[in-house]
Amino acid sequence: xxxxxxxxxxxxxxxxxxxxxDGVTLDLRRGEIHALIGPNGxxxxxxxxxITGELxxxxxxxxxxxxxxxxxxxxxxxxxGLARSFQVSSVxxxxxxxENTMLAVLGAGGGVFRFLRPALQDRALTDxxxxxxxxxxxxxREGVPASTLSHGERRRLEIAMALxxxxxxxxxxxxxxxxxxxxxRDLTAILSDLRAEAPILLVEHDMDAVxxxxxxxxxxxxxxxxxxxPVAEIRANPEVRRSYLGEEA
Amino acid sequence: xxxxxxxxATVFAALVAVALVAHLAGAPYVVTLAxxxxxxxxxxxxxxxxxxxxxMVSFGHAVFFGIGGYVTGIFASHAAAGTPVLTFPxxxxxxxxxxxxxxxxxxxxALAALVIGALSLRTSGVYFIMVTLAFAQMVYYFAIxxxxxxxxxxxxxxxxxxxxxxxxxxxxQFFAIAAGLLALAMGFSALVTRSRFGLALQAARANRQRVxxxxxxPFALQLTAFVLSAxxxxxxxxxxxxxxxxxxxxxxxxxxxxxIMVFVILGGVGRLAGPVAGAGVFILLEQxxxxxxxxxxxxxxxxxxxxxxxxxxxxxxxLPGGRRHV
Numbered sequence: 001x002x003x004x005x006x007x008x009x010x011x012x013x014x015x016x017x018x019x020x021x022d023g024v025t026l027d028l029r030r031g032e033i034h035a036l037i038g039p040n041g042x043x044x045x046x047x048x049x050x051i052t053g054e055l056x057x058x059x060x061x062x063x064x065x066x067x068x069x070x071x072x073x074x075x076x077x078x079x080x081g082l083a084r085s086f087q088v089s090s091v092x093x094x095x096x097x098x099e100n101t102m103l104a105v106l107g108a109g110g111g112v113f114r115f116l117r118p119a120l121q122d123r124a125l126t127d128x129x130x131x132x133x134x135x136x137x138x139x140x141r142e143g144v145p146a147s148t149l150s151h152g153e154r155r156r157l158e159i160a161m162a163l164x165x166x167x168x169x170x171x172x173x174x175x176x177x178x179x180x181x182x183x184x185r186d187l188t189a190i191l192s193d194l195r196a197e198a199p200i201l202l203v204e205h206d207m208d209a210v211x212x213x214x215x216x217x218x219x220x221x222x223x224x225x226x227x228x229x230p231v232a233e234i235r236a237n238p239e240v241r242r243s244y245l246g247e248e249a
Numbered sequence: 250x251x252x253x254x255x256x257x258a259t260v261f262a263a264l265v266a267v268a269l270v271a272h273l274a275g276a277p278y279v280v281t282l283a284x285x286x287x288x289x290x291x292x293x294x295x296x297x298x299x300x301x302x303x304x305m306v307s308f309g310h311a312v313f314f315g316i317g318g319y320v321t322g323i324f325a326s327h328a329a330a331g332t333p334v335l336t337f338p339x340x341x342x343x344x345x346x347x348x349x350x351x352x353x354x355x356x357x358x359a360l361a362a363l364v365i366g367a368l369s370l371r372t373s374g375v376y377f378i379m380v381t382l383a384f385a386q387m388v389y390y391f392a393i394x395x396x397x398x399x400x401x402x403x404x405x406x407x408x409x410x411x412x413x414x415x416x417x418x419x420x421x422q423f424f425a426i427a428a429g430l431l432a433l434a435m436g437f438s439a440l441v442t443r444s445r446f447g448l449a450l451q452a453a454r455a456n457r458q459r460v461x462x463x464x465x466x467p468f469a470l471q472l473t474a475f476v477l478s479a480x481x482x483x484x485x486x487x488x489x490x491x492x493x494x495x496x497x498x499x500x501x502x503x504x505x506x507x508x509i510m511v512f513v514i515l516g517g518v519g520r521l522a523g524p525v526a527g528a529g530v531f532i533l534l535e536q537x538x539x540x541x542x543x544x545x546x547x548x549x550x551x552x553x554x555x556x557x558x559x560x561x562x563x564x565x566x567x568l569p570g571g572r573r574h575v
Contacts, residue, residue: 052462054458054461073461073466074461074462075460075461075463075464075465075466076464078461078462078463078464079464084462086458086459086462090456090458090459090462091456091459092451092452092455092456092459093455093456094451094455095451095452095455099448102448103448103449103452103459103460103463103465104463106445106448106449106463106465107449107460107463107464107465108463108464111445112445112446112449112465112470113445113446113469113473114444114445114446115440115441115444115445115446115447116440116441116444117444117445118440118443118444119443119444119445119447119448120443122445125445161463165463165464
């Protein structure tokens with residue numbers, strides 16, 4: 001059990017008559033990349049939001065490092081080290097890359113209520129922020145406003161911010177979305193290195209990336225997990241091929 | 250970065266220069282106008298913390314301006330009459346000392362802002378605007394019906410409160426007090442907006458979801474900024490009461506809330522010296538156009554419209570060095 005960092009049991013969430021999450025049971029283990037795949041509308045984002053605390057489940061429990069987190073809000077879960085990236089880049093556009101990353105350092109380290117010292121001269125914020133930007137492949141782009149970063153760079157900025165959260169687990173919601181083939185290859189290498197920092201629950205449509213990165217794959221269809229297992233097993237699973245991979249594999 | 254600092258200092262220096270030149274030219278009336286501009290600017294600097302940096306469009310900041318004014322008026326009138334302000338549960342004497350009145354006005358506004366902010370911040374957008382307006386109107390009508398302190402007619406006190414070592418009746422000396430507090434508030438605002446708190450506050454304005462995902466709750470940030478903002482506006486209200494030696498419910502009305510907003514928007518939202526430029530131009534227009542026609546506010550409306558449509562950075566955004574940096 002100690003091997004399991006994030007444990008989701010019997011999660012259910014309905015919006016009116018629609019069962020968006022229908023009894024999902026899933027775990028994330030130390031050192032792994034666990035990919036969550038499924039067709040559009042399968043409920044992947046709804047599931048991620050319940051894990052981050054943006055949505056509250058109707059039934060079921062979520063345990064993070066042995067602690068039930070069902071009653072915690074998104075900010076409290078983030079402080080426990082549940083670091084997420086967003087499907088649509090969600091950064092502060094008028095902040096520079098450095099300032100955005102400093103925000104994540106600040107959230108993880110605490111001490112928000114300090115009013116007098118300039119944050120940009122606070123090396124307790126800027127040093128880790130620079131380090132994580134470099135880790136995410138953004139060295140030299142610290143001073144650029146996020147609004148003028150390229151799409152790919154903004155995806156990397158999200159990774160840098162997740163790294164700055166002192167993560168115990170990553171929840172990455174389609175980090176490759178909208179990236180070109182070359183950008184996706186670079187990011188695949190970065191994500192592969194991230195595994196050493198903390199395990200990753202990876203929602204991704206890019207099957208090349210998923211097959212290259214994942215240790216295990218879970219397939220979500222209509223709010224249910226129809227299969228979980230190692231990559232080879234999932235690729236061979238007839239039900240998965242029929243309901244999801246059919247058109248690609 | 251440097252150019253912005255120079256611009257801010259220049260705008261402030263221009264206000265001081267107007268007062269000095271007017272004094273030397275023997276036009277105390279103009280010195281008093283500059284004092285009024287400095288006090289309005291102080292209120293604007295306060296509102297700018299909430300509105301510009303915190304993204305909280307409060308349409309009720311007159312309540313803090315008025316509370317600051319009434320605290321000053323009430324204590325001053327009791328001091329003049331030699332009666333205590335309170336006898337129960339403990340005795341509080343009146344005061345005619347600015348150094349005693351300011352902290353009093355600031356503490357009372359802080360408490361009011363804590364309550365109003367905590368309730369208003371449960372809403373956002375248009376509802377936040379309406380709730381802050383509703384609170385201000387409640388206090389406005391309360392003041393109108395509060396006979397003990399003048400009700401609708403307001404409350405006069407005949408002696409301007411004193412400040413050690415200065416003659417507060419001398420226009421230039423009173424201006425120096427107002428301008429000094431304005432400079433302090435601008436310095437404080439500059440520090441706060443660049444601090445850790447300021448970083449998180451501005452992030453919460455731009456992207457609430459991201460701030461939550463970073464482990465920070467926007468509510469506590471915004472409430473703190475709301476209270477800090479109100480305290481500065483309350484201090485401005487105290488000075489304004491002393492300027493006129495009179496307080497009335499008009500200080501609490503939504504017109505006043507709107508005017509403070511106009512200073513900020515005219516000068517430049519989220520810019521340190523924006524409210525100084527805004528208040529200065531407002532007073533200037535009031536004097537120049539007000540002499541031409543009593544409908545001068547229609548022209549002010551046109552100017553505001555032009556600013557909002559074509560120069561969202563306000564007057565400051567149009568000046569060299571005023572381009573947005575962060």
